[in-house]
Amino acid sequence: MIAVSVKNIVKSYGNVSAVDDVSFDVKKGELFGLIGPDGAGKTSIFRILTTLLLADSGTATVAGFDVVSEYQQIRNRVGYMPGRFSLYQDLTVKENLTFFATIFGTTIQENYTLIKEIYDQIKPFNDRRAGKLSGGMKQKLALCCALIHKPDVLFLDEPTTGVDVVSRKEFWEMLAKLKEQHITIVVSTPYMDEARLCDRIALIQGGKIMSIDEPAAMVKNFPKTLFAAKADNIYRLLEDLRSDPSIESCYAFGEYLHLTLKSDEDHKDAIFAVANKYSPANLVVEKITASIEDSFIRLMRDRAITKEFNQVNDGK
Amino acid sequence: MENKAIICKDLTKQFGDFKAVDKITFDVDQGEIFGFLGANGAGKTTAMRILCGLSYPTSGEATVAGFNVYKEQELIKKNIGYMSQKFSLYDNLTILENIEFYGGVYGVSRAEIKARSADLVHTLGLEKEAKKLVGELPLGWKQKLAFSVAIFHRPKIVFLDEPTGGVDPITRRQFWDMIYEAAASNITVFVTTHYMDEAEYCNRISIMVDGKVEAMDSPTNLKQRFNTHSMDEVFYQLARGAKRSGD
Numbered sequence: 280m281i282a283v284s285v286k287n288i289v290k291s292y293g294n295v296s297a298v299d300d301v302s303f304d305v306k307k308g309e310l311f312g313l314i315g316p317d318g319a320g321k322t323s324i325f326r327i328l329t330t331l332l333l334a335d336s337g338t339a340t341v342a343g344f345d346v347v348s349e350y351q352q353i354r355n356r357v358g359y360m361p362g363r364f365s366l367y368q369d370l371t372v373k374e375n376l377t378f379f380a381t382i383f384g385t386t387i388q389e390n391y392t393l394i395k396e397i398y399d400q401i402k403p404f405n406d407r408r409a410g411k412l413s414g415g416m417k418q419k420l421a422l423c424c425a426l427i428h429k430p431d432v433l434f435l436d437e438p439t440t441g442v443d444v445v446s447r448k449e450f451w452e453m454l455a456k457l458k459e460q461h462i463t464i465v466v467s468t469p470y471m472d473e474a475r476l477c478d479r480i481a482l483i484q485g486g487k488i489m490s491i492d493e494p495a496a497m498v499k500n501f502p503k504t505l506f507a508a509k510a511d512n513i514y515r516l517l518e519d520l521r522s523d524p525s526i527e528s529c530y531a532f533g534e535y536l537h538l539t540l541k542s543d544e545d546h547k548d549a550i551f552a553v554a555n556k557y558s559p560a561n562l563v564v565e566k567i568t569a570s571i572e573d574s575f576i577r578l579m580r581d582r583a584i585t586k587e588f589n590q591v592n593d594g595k
Numbered sequence: 596m597e598n599k600a601i602i603c604k605d606l607t608k609q610f611g612d613f614k615a616v617d618k619i620t621f622d623v624d625q626g627e628i629f630g631f632l633g634a635n636g637a638g639k640t641t642a643m644r645i646l647c648g649l650s651y652p653t654s655g656e657a658t659v660a661g662f663n664v665y666k667e668q669e670l671i672k673k674n675i676g677y678m679s680q681k682f683s684l685y686d687n688l689t690i691l692e693n694i695e696f697y698g699g700v701y702g703v704s705r706a707e708i709k710a711r712s713a714d715l716v717h718t719l720g721l722e723k724e725a726k727k728l729v730g731e732l733p734l735g736w737k738q739k740l741a742f743s744v745a746i747f748h749r750p751k752i753v754f755l756d757e758p759t760g761g762v763d764p765i766t767r768r769q770f771w772d773m774i775y776e777a778a779a780s781n782i783t784v785f786v787t788t789h790y791m792d793e794a795e796y797c798n799r800i801s802i803m804v805d806g807k808v809e810a811m812d813s814p815t816n817l818k819q820r821f822n823t824h825s826m827d828e829v830f831y832q833l834a835r836g837a838k839r840s841g842d
Contacts, residue, residue, distance in 0.1 A: 317734050317761035413839075414635050441760060443634040443789060444827055445834045469761045470790075472827075484763060514775050531768055533795035533826065534814060576764050 280307040282432050282463035288337035290323050297323045299486035305465055310458050312477035313467040320486040321467040325436045329359045342431040358425035362437040368410030372401055372420055375409050383428035390429040397453055398423050415446045435466040451476050471572035482575050489578040494571055501569035504545040507535040510559035519557040530576060537573055600625045600752050600783035606655035608641050615641040617806035626781040630794050633803030634834040639787055647754055648672045660751040676745035679756035683741030686730030690721060693729055694744055701748035715743050735766030742773055746782055755786040771796050791826040804837050
């Protein structure tokens, strides 16, 4: 059963192409992530799917309804938490919740089980105005408001942006629990480490989807052997390895560098041999499994290379 | 003493009964990359505002670039650069106009502005775009330009408030290359971030919880102390018990 279906959606603003021929399906009950930086087209896709924006071309359905001809049915069946905070700052916690429930012709009580666990955490502040809540509490209230009418599909646009590690972790724990209640969730994030918490993800950049898969499958399909290296002077090592002709790619990744070789050599001794030319102090090399961020960088790089190649072929 | 870019001793900022910043003590070396981390609402922004000469502390001592945070706010402002994710450049000025504007505000001479902006535009590879409005630039380019503009007047210290939020992973790394370069030319970099891998790129980091600096050391030492391999875990262990959570 398909909850969201997107086919060849295109959206431009003037001559800026925001969504460039995007297609994907989200299964019912799935937690689907759109992973990409600002300007990738994530918000435009959300706005098209929540019927707030018309696509230039292409089609999409949400909960089986067409986003253009059946937009009213969709609006009653989705919950939407936009990236920018969307609550009424002058209303209290309780008033906000009651307001959203009333709009959707329901009551707080009717679907109470759905929000209970999240609502319990903000209930002590029932009479506080939303504008006076902390960031984490606002986020919880917004989620409650988006859930109050028991939507078929929940759209969360960058719910964790600018939020610290602890609150991010808590938020994803809430999503995991909602999933158990069979709500389809489409969530976007610029944090690559959150990708692994989704059932399936689409990596998106510059309005185009670069890859769609389960997170585990995506990293498994990383096309090269990936190595991690570090030494006392990591920045020096980065510059040396990056300029070395036998190294294909070299990026900083926390305390390590992640690198691939141009050759298909897959033993770490190969990296030792290359790096030792520059005699780094306390060199450590390991063979590692790729992360989603490694895959993302790889795909971005491949696309940039293809683009250059096409430009050369176009005679530019 | 003279090679300390920032010295803080028992720095405190109180709003009524609320201690936003509660006796924080640390110093930052000239040319160091210092990561200033903390949970939302821990007091980072308040502390940064004091260090940038935008707010007076309630008690405690601090000097920034050798200037006193109580008496020499204007001198502090002249000797630091600042950039944040939320605001950095004027979208409806061109690249060159933005550079000229910031250079002018910081008192760089016209001749110098001209020479240095040509260099800058060349280094960033933005020759073709120099007369375009900044609003038309992709976010990644804007952030790189914003950083260059923030250090255009060659400040002793640059404050970066979540400079890479929302930026793609390749640009994020290029941005850090620029940070390393600035540090190599002896500019102190004081940076906040929510990306824990970026915490690893700092020489030292401090982690604030509920107004206090709960930990300060090199990333390697911190991980060792908390007996873990990831900065994420260090942060989580420290911030988990936080009572405050703000904006």
